[in-house]
Amino acid sequence: MNQPFIVLVTPQLGENIGMAARAMLNCGLEHLRLVAPRDGWPNDKAISASAEALLQMPAVEVYPDTKSAIADCHYVYATSGRPRHMVKPIYTAESAAIEMKARVTSGERVAILFGAERSGLSNDDLMLATSIINVPTSPKFTSLNISQAVLLVAYEWLRVNDTTPARRYDNPESRPATHEEYQGFIDRLEENLSKFGFFQAPDLKPTMMRNIQNTLRRAEMTEQDIRTFHGIVSVLTGSKIKS
């Protein structure tokens, strides 16, 4: 149980519960608790909207009130989009996730409360939490759908542990060309361009070749790309590849 509980307090639409569950599982969160869902539980619309996420998660736990839903938890965050005039620390979704990770790792059971669609959490529910999570939004349009709010909080949880490289390639069929392969193609291209009269002004040749090289280097060609471009030169010149 090394992850927080998501607690939806008096959620109304089954579709939102299902979308929230799907968002949770997208981010590796599996423990959903519901407080007095308006349309009861289980809810067919929720299961359908979850795109099978609810079927892959442990059973959803349903409680009559917020107090009982968090009774076994050591630390509770409340999500809120508007000022409440309560003296509680307010975290961004990112900083909450970082802190939450530290708590969960040291054995605390952590819950995150989300309020109902229109009204959000009541002040009495907010009082039960030690701190508030306020997901940053554009000040011009702050109202987040509940499943979108769950997604952003869950996504920040995922991000804490995510090690996906910022930029990568996914092309097992080919590998990046070496500089020797690049150079072999560029030398051949230059030779053919000279032979076919591309460089009308010989003093501009170094600049033109530099520009062509820069263009091709930006393409980050693979070994296969180099072979393809050799083929193009061969066909256009009626020659064969030098090897």
Added chain:
Amino acid sequence: MNQPFIVLVTPQLGENIGMAARAMLNCGLEHLRLVAPRDGWPNDKAISASAEALLQMPAVEVYPDTKSAIADCHYVYATSGRPRHMVKPIYTAESAAIEMKARVTSGERVAILFGAERSGLSNDDLMLATSIINVPTSPKFTSLNISQAVLLVAYEWLRVNDTTPARRYDNPESRPATHEEYQGFIDRLEENLSKFGFFQAPDLKPTMMRNIQNTLRRAEMTEQDIRTFHGIVSVLTGSKIKS
């Protein structure tokens, strides 16, 4: 126009278009383009699901195909959740947002393509993009709803510029207590605890007072809290506050 265009290619459900628009506006993105939406445009379900976001944004632009939707753009990202065996750089949503910000700031028009609900983008659409955005997800459940995918990409865009402090308070009615105010209360509490016989073992007094102080300091009391706790001591001891 200092922001990317969101381009939904052949979206099916109006609800998803509306939820995507809401997510965009939550994150400050206002420019939505649609390629051949299945149910035509305008779409009442989209407007309803957008929670008025579509009414606050510039008019949605509708195009017959992807090529015409990106004709005026200088750089195109395609979102994709699965490997395509195409040689293109793959960015996380975060690293794409950072790069996108640099492009947009230097005057490039940037588009981000999202595919239809079930199938995602076709390989022909992917070919039109220079790079791919792959939103990190849990490997156990990678299928993101289209409006959730739009939200995460838009959220990372928002994050690039977001300066919300990691932790803050929102309590204009009161300010944090000063250490002098803290000390005044603690000294008075200690005096009363001594007088009423709380310290049965005098050699443990320093440790007990240290623990009580640590508890109260963790509460990060406000000036109002200090006054309230003075009031509690006054009532319980039948005394008046010293000033």
